[in-house]
Amino acid sequence: MTDATTEPAEPTPSSRVSGPLRFGANYTPTRGWxxxxxxxDIGEVRADLESIAAxxxxxxRVFPLWPVFQPNRTLIRPSAVxxxxxxVDTAAACGLDVAVDGVQGHLSGVDFLPAxxxxxxxxNxxxxxDAISGVEAYLRTLAAALADRPNFLGMTVGNEVNQFSGDPHPDPDRVDPSGAAAWLDRMLKACEDSAPHRLHLHAEDDKVWYLDGHPFTPEHAVGRGAATTVHSWVFNGTAQRHGPTGAATLHHAEYLVELATAWAPDPRRPVWxxxxxxxxPHVPPRSAAHFAEATVRNVATCANVWGVTWWCSHDVDRALADFPELExxxxxxxxxxEVKPAGRRLARIVEELRSHPPAPAPRGLALAFDPGDPATAPRRYTCAPGGPVFEAWARLADGGAxxxxxxxxxxxxxDHLRSRGITEVVTPDEVLP
Known part of the structure; x- marks a missing residue:
């Protein structure tokens, strides 16, 4: 297995992403979720995608359900593929590129794992x-099936698959950081081998950045794949502590992008x-449009953000039972x-930012954080909501910095500070009273 402390190879130039800021949605089908x-029903899919493109x-970003596509370890259903x-072809006709998540995995509070x-x-x-080879074959099959599609962006190994690896999952598949690194390397290689030079990456929830002892680490997030992904959810204690319109809530996504940049070996590495x-109820309906606008505008100030993909395109039908209420x-x-207020507001902001792309904000002031050993980051809690780094950064943002x-x-x-344009470094103790 790959040692977790070993630096993986830098992405090749052909795997770098560049260009204008991208805006998209995580596709949630209207009929049957x-x-x-x-x-x-391709007709229903087309209508959904047309409403997103509008x-x-x-x-x-689309989500094949793993048990539907691979119900047996050696059966990947051709009809599902x-x-x-x-x-993907229908999305192309609507003017949409498509990123495909492989291992689903975990969606909206529901686990989907094959028998x-x-x-x-x-x-495990x-x-x-056997499990590893089965997942590898599945990812190879999906990537190969889409390799010739011009609008195929690339594969994400899976949606927040890291949540299966430890607490608080009720039935975790335990792994250590070196094992997680080896698993990611093998899965990303399967995608790259089958569809070279696409945006292949992996995606975790914020346990990677905030939870001490979690086996998927920040170094995994910033050192593997063509870009780093962040998933910004303010029900993690941010909105509970700061409210729906507090600076920490409205800047949370920006904070995660900047945290990922701070961890990256190359500060130019793109962050999605x-x-x-x-x-x-953390962001009430009356505040949703304002939250969407503030979040996107704040993220757009980051120098290396690749794009923003909103969760989600369409509501979940309330005829479907047993979802967490917030979903x-x-x-x-x-x-x-029908377009909701947040959708109208986002559409307006997207049009504005496309026609007048914002210049990245200068970030001469930097807040220092000490996670401990970078390979395992035993003090990630300091960067989590309520931790001194998070709260100090939010205080600076609230003051207009x-x-x-x-x-x-x-x-x-x-040299590192110069490469990032940093001219002043402060500590949390200097910011917080």
């Missing part, structure tokens, strides 16, 4: 050789805000494809 793969968005190809990984055939997703949304109303559009973040072991390196 992600269960639509069981009753696939907002001025340029891409969608063909449905995915048809969806060959659970109960009587229990296999990250360490069992792959999920962000306005969850009830039903996150859409930019209703299940009848656009602070950067810098790891303590780099804070005295003049």
């Amino acid at each position: 992600f269960h639509h793969w069981l009753d696939f 907002l001025g968005l340029d891409h969608v 063909e449905q995915l190809r048809r969806l 060959w990984t659970r109960t009587w055939q229990r296999r 997703l990250f360490t069992d050789p 805000l792959q999920e962000v949304g306005a969850p009830r 039903y109303d996150l859409g930019l559009l209703t299940v009848d494809r 656009r602070p950067a973040l810098v790891r303590a072991d780099r804070a005295a390196d003049p």
